[in-house]
Amino acid sequence: xxxxxxxxxxxxxxxxxxxxxxxxxxxxxxxxxxxxxxxxxxxxxxxxxxxxxxxxxxxxxxxxxxxxxxxxxxxxxxxxxxxxxxxxxxxxxxxxxxxxxxxxxxxxx
DNA sequence: TATGTGACATCAA
DNA sequence: CTTGATGCCACAT
Numbered sequence: 353x354x355x356x357x358x359x360x361x362x363x364x365x366x367x368x369x370x371x372x373x374x375x376x377x378x379x380x381x382x383x384x385x386x387x388x389x390x391x392x393x394x395x396x397x398x399x400x401x402x403x404x405x406x407x408x409x410x411x412x413x414x415x416x417x418x419x420x421x422x423x424x425x426x427x428x429x430x431x432x433x434x435x436x437x438x439x440x441x442x443x444x445x446x447x448x449x450x451x452x453x454x455x456x457x458x459x460x461x
Numbered sequence: 462t463a464t465g466t467g468a469c470a471t472c473a474a
Numbered sequence: 475c476t477t478g479a480t481g482c483c484a485c486a487t
């Protein structure tokens with residue numbers, strides 16, 4: 353049941369991420385119907401730079417690693433934002449990531 | 462129309 | 475446990 357999706361769909365989901373929670377590219381892709389298009393989701397984030405309502409810092413890879421921090425303003429901006437949301441970052445990785453994980457299927461229902 | 466790309470995910474050794 | 479290689483899909487040129 354593979355389904356196609358647009359970047360706009362990705363943005364919509366990312367914008368729905370609750371404060372203090374995070375999700376993964378794969379989860380978004382799976383929620384949109386294409387579990388194998390996680391890369392495309394990441395690419396959508398890349399384009400999200402031209403927007404200002406996309407909390408891309410709440411989207412990380414499956415390991416909870418801040419993969420996209422290099423694409424932010426500098427280096428520690430993403431980390432600061434996540435810490436500001438109430439989580440702890442260690443070695444560019446979210447501590448107890450699964451506890452902060454937010455599933456789009458449950459969140460949006 | 463075809464080719465290249467990328468902030469991932471998963472498997473094998 | 476760590477590292478390397480492969481598959482995958484939507485978008486830009």
